């Protein structure tokens with residue numbers, strides 16, 4: 001699904017290199033967790049995957065189903081099925097969440113060569129997905145993310161993810177700012193999306209989320225590189241001993 005080889009990326013404006021020779025493979029159907037201390041480059045990796053223009057790739061490859069995505073703009077990447085849920089979701093004043101969902105779902109359908117959804121069909125799908133996330137339909141009349149609490153923003157992101165049916169999902173710190181009930185709902189949403197032809201990358205600072213989303217693989221990111229990979233036991237090891245031991249080992 002995803003193969004990142006010797007990736008180097010820097011902030012376009014300042015030229016500061018953040019990703020420094022990162023290697024990562026995520027298989028079809030896999031849920032991979034990326035963990036790492038603050039400032040290790042986790043969010044930057046998600047921005048580079050999304051194709052944000054304020055970051056430049058200077059070396060290496062990002063292959064999605066064997067093909068490089070580096071030349072694709074963010075919209076093209078989304079159309080091929082790459083979905084990113086950001087640590088800080090953007091507020092979109094003036095656009096009702098429902099309207100946003102309609103436009104996004106129909107754009108995705110168009111990219112797949114499908115007809116736009118009829119209004120009743122759209123409402124039915126949104127109602128069902130919102131219900132599964134314990135989301136109030138009234139919220140969907142409000143502008144996207146404007147005045148939403150941290151937990152509501154995360155739910156709105158998971159709702160988009162469910163409705164857009166992406167192939168590769170990247171969730172950046174979906175757990176930050178969530179109380180335990182909201183955390184469970186988000187985790188349930190992610191677990192409902194698990195499928196043999198979909199891969200999910202969960203970026204998290206803490207092990208806690210991984211009690212609810214049990215990963216197939218865990219990768220530790222530090223100073224822009226993956227310094228250790230393992231199975232879910234690696235997350236428990238980090239919870240117990242912190243990052244210091246693994247950082248020392250890798251040095």
Ligand SMILES: Nc1ncnc2c1ncn2[C@@H]1O[C@H](COP(=O)(O)OP(=O)(O)O)[C@@H](O)[C@H]1O
Pocket residue numbers: 011014016018036037038039040041042043044045
């Ligand atoms: N636009 C930027 N300009 C300069 N430094 C940046 C920029 N964006 C991120 N950084 C730096 O890159 C490092 C990695 O940041 P980030 O990817 O947000 O880490 P994480 O998500 O793992 O906490 C940090 O040291 C951060 O200060």
Ligand SMILES: [Mg+2]
Pocket residue numbers: 042043044087172173
């Ligand atoms: Mg971050």
